[in-house]
Amino acid sequence: MFSDPERLSGRRQPQVEIRHAADLVVQLSTSLQRKPDVVDFGTVFTDHMLSVEWNANGGWQTPLIRPFGDLSLHPACSALHYAVELFEGLKVYRGDDKRLRLFRPLLNMERMSKSAKRACLPAFDQSELLGCIKRLIEIDQDWVPHLGSGCLYIRPTFIGTEPSLGVKKPNRALLYVIMCQAGSYFNTELSLWADPKYTRAWKGGTGDCKMGGNYGGTLFAQQEAGSYDCQQVLWLYGEDHQITEGGTMNIFLHWINEDGDEELATPPLDGIILPGVTRQSILDLARKWDEFKVSERYLTMGQLCSALKQQRLKEMFGSGTACRICRIGSIVYEEKVQNSQNSSSWDKSLSSNLLRINFALFQHGRSPSDWTYLV
């Protein structure tokens, strides 16, 4: 399937032909599932999955679409011991014209390549992988909801499958793609718990890649957030309590900043922030609107609390492919609830709504956009 830059550069002799999406083998399921109407995010999967194996000697093997089912993994598999693993998340939408569209999928492919490099998993050809995903969507296209703004969530996953216990670059890997009903991720305005005692990511780590290890360590803090009646953690960083991410979302403030300027601001990509596709799209769209300042800048809890006190915060929201754009209603910080009671202007602006509406126009093909990719 995928070309392997190391092999192409002549450093290693190719042992099999480079495989292309066109070589893909399809084994159709003989018993298709019922498609439930409403489900929680990520609990019901479609009938088929894509998988492609890689090994250091033979390179990428032929991509296979097969009935959805369990993986058979060696118990020493490097993903299970050392979290040599990464994933992506994207969605496919059904348009008013019945056609299926992906939203900026090349950004996902690009980010996946960067994660693979960071995880010491092999390089792959991004457009070949996207071609294989397109075939998988075509086969399970009936799973993309026909009514409303429903969509199907696509989860490319890439794991090391080295069957030995030395901590080293794996000689075997498996790239697979599963798809599930997206459901609703959060139904209401979110409440966040901000406490510096847990850190999501740090300089010199992997916080800017979508690697599994960034997530497992967050469950404990999320549980503690629950004990404060909050749904998610607002991750802080450093002694000045910089705002970084919220749960698994990028964070935006729409406010009148310290200099009196109206600004939409989100933390910069300095190595500890995941470069979200929705984050990038919000920045791109807001810059195109040119109605207020749009900044990638450091934001601290002190600045946020001052803005709340001085009624300068118009709106705060999180963004991500799974959760889309989700307003933040309150934050528990230093044992106090920081919310709209502190700021009468909290609810007045609706930039999150405008962004949501615009994205939906593109995603469902109601407004032409070069951000969508027809399946």
Next chain:
Amino acid sequence: MFSDPERLSGRRQPQVEIRHAADLVVQLSTSLQRKPDVVDFGTVFTDHMLSVEWNANGGWQTPLIRPFGDLSLHPACSALHYAVELFEGLKVYRGDDKRLRLFRPLLNMERMSKSAKRACLPAFDQSELLGCIKRLIEIDQDWVPHLGSGCLYIRPTFIGTEPSLGVKKPNRALLYVIMCQAGSYFNTELSLWADPKYTRAWKGGTGDCKMGGNYGGTLFAQQEAGSYDCQQVLWLYGEDHQITEGGTMNIFLHWINEDGDEELATPPLDGIILPGVTRQSILDLARKWDEFKVSERYLTMGQLCSALKQQRLKEMFGSGTACRICRIGSIVYEEKVQNSQNSSSWDKSLSSNLLRINFALFQHGRSPSDWTYLV
């Protein structure tokens, strides 16, 4: 098998009886493998494995010893996406008296419990798990080498198996134990590469637990270490370049410290250091010897470089169950090689040898010790 504290406290009704090691079901393999003589660490596994499933409704299920073989896992399994996973490492030794001994296994069980809590995996009864491991060792006892100082490496592994994609505490989990030939981990004095641009662990993270996510992110730096002809990374922390760990080892300096005192020193357990069983045993033994100062204290690269320059470093070594005690011969730091050429006293002291000899006396039953646990 394992009691579940949450269920015992009455917060959840038990739906099945609590299982004990005595209930363990054994399915013996009908085709035993040949046992190769010399192998790399962690590449050849014994004939059987232990597995115990858990789910939120039914609690712990009956422990099973079965022929070693692949795991069947749902492709959305939370260990594969979010690194909800942890492991332990311990060894079983054959004594001169032919009896098999584990080395301080209760410390491993205790650390595994702490990792499970941090990973939001369920609590288990430590002595019941140890009882099951003992049964597994008995069944595969012929795999423990009969000659020399060979031993068998035991890898308890605990993974979330929740089959859905929400980032949350898993409702299903699998605890399994595999065993492999230990081989030799490092054969020579180690060379380390110290560069502050990568960080292994940080305050508020999971560096003090044996969770998979601590390892996958290190491969990239390890690869860069290789480009400097170094075998492992010496992990630094903070602006003063504190020495934390080396590769997957705890680090010790035996030196004449800044105050002119002979000292064996290792970084303190401040949240970013793995509480190694070998580390603890070195501290315990050296304190018992009472021949020099034994300290858990911060150590910086500046202090180490000064000691080398002033010929105050007697020895530097790493410790871990897999690598045992391994001398460090040189460090590449700030583009310079820091090694014995800078310090004529580098090779004079052999505290690492004395420690190694003492541990072997206990492990192989040549000297009585309450640190060993008869199988």
